[in-house]
Amino acid sequence: MIYLDNSATTKPHPDVIDSFTKVSTHYFANPSSIHPLGGQAEKLLETARRQAADLIGVPKEAVIFTSGGTEGNNTAIKGVVLEHQSRGKHIITTGAEHPSIHDTCKSLEKLGFEITYLPVSTDGTVTAAEVEQAIRKDTILVTMMHVNNEIGSIQPVEEIGNVLKKHPKVLFHVDAVQGLGKVPLTLDDTGIDLCTFSGHKIHGLKGTGLLYVNHTAKLYPLLHGGSQEAGIRSGTENVAGAVSFVKALRLIKEKQNNPQNYILKSLHDKLMQALSQMEDIEINSPEQGASHIVHFSVPGVKPEVIIHSLSQKDIYISTKSACSSRDQTESHVLAACGKTNEIASSGLRVSFSYENTEAEVDAFVEELQQAIQQFKQVLR
Structure with missing residues (x-):
């Protein structure tokens, strides 16, 4: 084949499957339970969170485990606009986004939000200047992909993020699902407030992922309940999924960082x-x-x-x-x-x-x- x-x-890596199986077998307790088994599961989850943070270069508190790219993008976009709609209802994106961004923005139009779909060049990109020119007094969010999932064009998101530093009331979300482990991206001090990653694109398991949320970014949660994941994603945590995602992340980073590869x-x-x-x-x-x-x-x-x-x-x-x-x-x-x-x-x-x-x-x-x-x- x-x-x-x-x-x-991608095909899941055997080590990823093994890690999921071991955690599911031996650390199956609810991390919120107060008994020792729950404590062990919680400790393992927080270890995975710290390791994920180290691998992508962000603080541990900024890591929110999710089920993948679609949930991450929806959580980021809807979470921002629902939380900050009192000061504006304008969103900026591009005309060449993944459906989980494009369709989310279209759905928000029905709720009274106004979307600017920036036209892209023939290679599928926009410039930082074009993004800045589209900003209005009521703009609350800019959202776009790092690497286009269809044609592979690379948006200058770090350059755009640095420009957006001049507009602190405008949050910047990046969908980095397609670039993870293949195209370098720095999150620290680049003006990127939220960033989406997915496990099954890096030889991890479907249903696993991560959303980076800068400490300055406040989100309205889409899921209410037990206030897990810093209150952003309620629901009993998928400890085995988180651990297996980190395993996949570590393996793909090793590939990416190998100078001989x-x-x-x-x-x-x-x-x-x-x-x-x-x-x-x-x-x-x-x-x-x-x-x-x-x-x-x-x-x-x-x-x-x-x-x-x-x-x-x-x-x-x-x-x-x-x-x-x-x-x-x-x-x-x-x-x-x-x-x-x-x-x-x-x-x-x-x-x-x-x-x-x-x-x-x-x-x-x-x-x-x-x-x-x-x-x-x-x-x-």
Whole structure:
């Protein structure tokens, strides 16, 4: 099997599964219970919180464990606007966001909030100056992705955060789900107030994740109950999930920080070069985008035809975000980048992990070429 759909989800690492199993077996008590078993579970949870904080370079108190990217984004965005709506109802985002940001903002419009969807350039990015120019007296939040989940463009979020320091009443939320462990991001002193991470994108388990919440950011909780996770996320904590997430985080950081590990860059460049030599291909990913994502279109060919053909050869890629891949309409990200409907509705995404190889890229390119040629012959 050649699995090239790692931006949709990754295969859990055996050590991650092992950690989840061990904690579930031996530390199953409720961390809120006052008996010794509960105390052990609570201690383990706080150890995981401290380790996660160290790995992403933030204070322990800023770590809120969640079920993943969608919950993290909803908690951050809705939590901010519901808490601070008395001083403004204006939100700034971009026109090329993941559905968990885009659809959340759309839902808030029904509640009377006003959203500015900044237009992106052809490579899917905005500038810090454009963000600052969009700020109004009633602006309370700026929210956007670090790495675009479809085409891999990298937003200058640290630069934007530093500009937003001049506007302390405007909170800044970053969705860092796609970049974690692959594209460097500094949270400390960069003006980023909230940041979302997910476990299943880094060989962790689905249903695990983390939301960074700066001590200055006040959120209205979406879940009320036992006041767990600093009152932001009530509900009995998933200790095994938190521990397994930290295990995955540690493993992916080791890969990222290994100075000898150039595999993602090698895979990216090899595939980009091969695609650039194919006349039937339109490359959508920017040259300087994230190394683990390559997005392209085959105009005139439905994406599902290519995906089905490749899957018969045990090769797996995707179209756009897995959250919207069953929607047969054009990619709103490609449309926002100015692509034609033909290009925007025929996109295909290849996404790598550190476990992929150059031989797999060669095999993929060969099978892709065959699939395109077979489709052309059918049309004749």
